[in-house]
Amino acid sequence: MDRSIAIMGAGLGLCVLVFIFTVAAQAGATQKITDAAGKIVVLPDKVDHIICSGSGCLRLVTYLGAQNLVVGVDDIERRNNRFDARPYALANPQFKTLPVFGGFRGRDIPEKILGLPVLPQVIFKIHGVAGDDPGKLSRKTGIPVVTLKYGDLVHSRQDFYNALTILGQALDRQARAQEVIHFFDAEIQALEDRTRNVPGAEKKTCFVGGIAFKGPHGFQSTEPRYPPFEFVNARNIARPADHGTAPGQSNFSREKILTLDPRVLFLDLSTLQMGSDQGGLYELQKDPVYQGLSAVKAGAVFGVLPYNWYAQNFGSILADSWFIGKILYPEQFTDIEPEQKADEIYTFLLSKPVFQRMNQSFDQKVFKRINLN
Known part of the structure; x- marks a missing residue:
């Protein structure tokens, strides 16, 4: 009986909080925006307090320099890991001190949101892959929820740009949103301009292994339309022959890698999370099939920044692209110092250079020839 009364009391308290917050939110000047789901959402005209739900959402807010508005984080931001390839988090250590409102990948807890010391006026939420329903979350909290699509830089770049535009509004x-959009367009165009006229006969075949997807994977894990390869017109052996739209992360057989024998190999260093006795680096060192590759024998194996880490790291994709371009076409990139270029990118997007911190996390192997002995 007592337990039932306590539960009823807690539920009543939550309803009262939702009612109070809803009434408060309706006071004062407002603005209307259309979110990625096509829903018109009414927001305060001046937004001072927000939270970001779902993979990559907080990253986009930091690109706009709005991290000071964040009043709570999901639990991934509070973790302490040896490896971390999220530049936005490294540039904003204060996120580790903020209260937690729910689980990562959009697993929100309404009671925790309403219990935050500072209530958010808006919840921005990446939706479509995982996590709770935005409408249900708004009804439970009384807080407007703006849905965003994260997008990518190859298949769904417009979704990414739309997310920045909605956040900017x-x-x-x-x-700032338009400045960031122009920055990505200009960087990608510059890579295209340097590489589009390289004769096919001069292009080295290549392959990237160890691509992460919801955690680390071994060397067979790749991306048929790996963005850095796309941007520098590389001869990626995993790319579909018809050049059509390919799925994201996929496994490429060891036998195909051996048969096609790419001249240059790149290793996504997220695979180092698997430890010293497994993962992509270990396989390149110990697997007889990989030991037979021309690139392994020639020492043409290079480490690159992780591609997927709590959704795609757009700044790191650009940084990897400039490094890969320099390796594949040294004459077209003689003026580029990849580490310096990476920090130019991070400084524009995040106002801080974070390359060296990531390089240190990944055993100083980023943008380096990897010793397999």
């Missing part, structure tokens, strides 16, 4: 950072 909601947070009164329209100019």
